[in-house]
Amino acid sequence: MKRKLRRARVRLVRSAGQPEQIAGGMALGLFVAMLPLLGLQLPLVVLIAELLRRLAHIHVSRVAALAGVWLTNPLTAAPLYGLCYVVGRPLAHYLLPASVRSTNAESAALELSTLSFSGPDALEVVLGLVLGSLMLGVPTAWLGYRITYGMVSRQRAQREQRRARRTRAPGLVAGT
Template sequence: MNLLLLVRLRKSPDEIAKGLALGVLVGMTPTFGFQMIIAVFLAFLLRENRIAALVGVWVTNPLTAPIIYALEYESGRLLLGMEHARLPAEFSFAAFKSLGFEVLLPLSVGSIIYGFLCASLTYALTLRLIPIVKTIRISRWPRPRRPF
């Protein structure tokens, strides 16, 4: 459905590709729950295609988010030379506050790297694929004919 929506947009492949890449960039950040709002806001500010940005955000969904965030966390942790975050022995606000930094910093570093990498790939692939896909005839749902 999302591909169909992108193909039927009456925009240039460059406009669609930039909007989709922006959405993928935002989708790779650890802002789960706010990604659609952030993507529309940035697309509005940068004057990019808002619909394509919304579609791109769905790169992280309930099925892919655990895998993507785990990969980003591990990559960020390795780049920063940090140890694995350990669950605190006590359940206090201060203990979870320190745990948040141990998780959020590597996750943010990893999301920046993977976000720009995936957004660049998305832009390049979309720019080349949209003209090809637009030539394919996609029929609409059959509608019952009304008698005159």
């Protein structure tokens, strides 16, 4: 598993494009991964990347975007969306008018057995999930951008240093 993760990181860092484009793709992928659209995330991230390229002339790495979407996988989807709901629930409760709020919204713990997914409860659950995913998606995307940009920049600088050392003639000392 460690070897596969290392290979994926190396493939991402060595992918074509400027560090900003690769990091932008990762940020886009991580943001879309946080959205509660399980199953639609891969086509959505490709569509958004293409729209950014054509309409706004912003180029992002599709490879990095697709890698970022894999934050949400079958193992992480339930805990991730649960966290999004817990984060977004207070804001959803605040935004919904009192007539629409669910009757069990006052309970602090998430009890799936008491939730009914119809009427006001469904609206509060969906709104809480969407708001929580947006509230967590923005900082996740920003952090992913910073980390990916640093990784790509460092790796490329190291590659340039190695290339410069190899091309120097033997016996010559730099600066003389």
